[in-house]
Amino acid sequence: MKKPMKPDVSIIMSVYNGETYLKEAIESVRNQSFRNWELIVINDCSTDSTAEILADFASKDERIKVHTNEINLKLPASLNKAISLCVGKYIARMDADDICLPERFERQYKFMEENPDVALSSCRFMTVKNGVYASGGAGGRCDFEALRAMLLVVNPILHPGVIAKAEVMKKFNYDITLTCTEDLELWTRMAMENQKMQILPECLLIYRLHDKQITSTTRERQRTEVLRIQRKYYGTLLQEMNEEMQAFYIRGIYFKEQADIHKFIKYAKWLKGVAGKNFDKRAVNYALFEILAEYKRCGAAKMDVYKAMLIFNPFFLVKEVIRRKKTARGDIEKCKQVAKNIGLKQISGRKEFPIFEKQAAGV
Numbered sequence: 001m002k003k004p005m006k007p008d009v010s011i012i013m014s015v016y017n018g019e020t021y022l023k024e025a026i027e028s029v030r031n032q033s034f035r036n037w038e039l040i041v042i043n044d045c046s047t048d049s050t051a052e053i054l055a056d057f058a059s060k061d062e063r064i065k066v067h068t069n070e071i072n073l074k075l076p077a078s079l080n081k082a083i084s085l086c087v088g089k090y091i092a093r094m095d096a097d098d099i100c101l102p103e104r105f106e107r108q109y110k111f112m113e114e115n116p117d118v119a120l121s122s123c124r125f126m127t128v129k130n131g132v133y134a135s136g137g138a139g140g141r142c143d144f145e146a147l148r149a150m151l152l153v154v155n156p157i158l159h160p161g162v163i164a165k166a167e168v169m170k171k172f173n174y175d176i177t178l179t180c181t182e183d184l185e186l187w188t189r190m191a192m193e194n195q196k197m198q199i200l201p202e203c204l205l206i207y208r209l210h211d212k213q214i215t216s217t218t219r220e221r222q223r224t225e226v227l228r229i230q231r232k233y234y235g236t237l238l239q240e241m242n243e244e245m246q247a248f249y250i251r252g253i254y255f256k257e258q259a260d261i262h263k264f265i266k267y268a269k270w271l272k273g274v275a276g277k278n279f280d281k282r283a284v285n286y287a288l289f290e291i292l293a294e295y296k297r298c299g300a301a302k303m304d305v306y307k308a309m310l311i312f313n314p315f316f317l318v319k320e321v322i323r324r325k326k327t328a329r330g331d332i333e334k335c336k337q338v339a340k341n342i343g344l345k346q347i348s349g350r351k352e353f354p355i356f357e358k359q360a361a362g363v
Helices: 022-030 050-060 075-085 104-114 144-150 166-172 182-192 219-237 243-254 261-274 281-297 302-309 314-341 354-361
Strands: 009-015 037-043 064-068 090-093 120-129 132-136 163-165 197-208
Touching (some): 009 104, 037 075, 050 064, 075 166, 090 104, 104 120, 104 163, 144 197, 182 197, 182 219, 261 281
Parallel strands (some): 037 064
């Protein structure tokens, strides 16, 4: 009897009452051009038809392995359980409501093999909500220094698009005390130990946005957890924020609910002043520039945004605007080509930083 081939990639998924999109998600894994994988699914005590759907797939494909929790463990603990069962060289994440594009794991496996210094990587993606598709992450930097600095202000790494070395995931695991920010905590903990992370600038996943997602139902808990994570990240690599700055940070920087330009300028000057030893200066400027661009997209007044731009070196502004526009155009075109290849009629992109173009031209 022929011994089964050891998988190169172990894909982990936890699902709770995911019957709506589960079939489509698993079929997208089965339809991969890369064949040497195992899919480990943790059924976290679902009460809908999830169990029946999983049993049917497992009976048809021996690469799909289903484990059912006796009690509801929540996502981080269920993912840790899945990690403990993995035998592949790499571990990849997948959610029960997203869609892998056909070459996702082939491209990600090749990238990790060609970049052995990278511990973890994610990818570009398309979002879909109510039938509308759009490019995700277009124009952003993909290198470790940029991601490390971006982690000071936001989570730049798409969790369900991740692939990582198995030994790294087994060493770090997820913090089970967190219920909706376990990914941010893991990335910051890895960054504090200089585990190299990158983003593969290829559109490889369709990320579904809908009202039942954790990110849209538990905002207050998110605020508490993010502050806990960032106190440690800042305290370890920089210095702790005082209470006034923490209050602005969580609503004005991380979640951008209260875009206060004057407080942003104060925060930005402080961050630039304390980040010199452990962070690349240009990467910190890039992270702050991204927040300012989000402010404009959220409706901040033009004059206020122009005032905040004075914290940046003019040469940095010109280079970053040019780089961002060029990269965004390329990323959006890649998404459009992917959309065409899989039969989508249209994918929307957005014009990046329109108010900065005139400013940059005048510098």
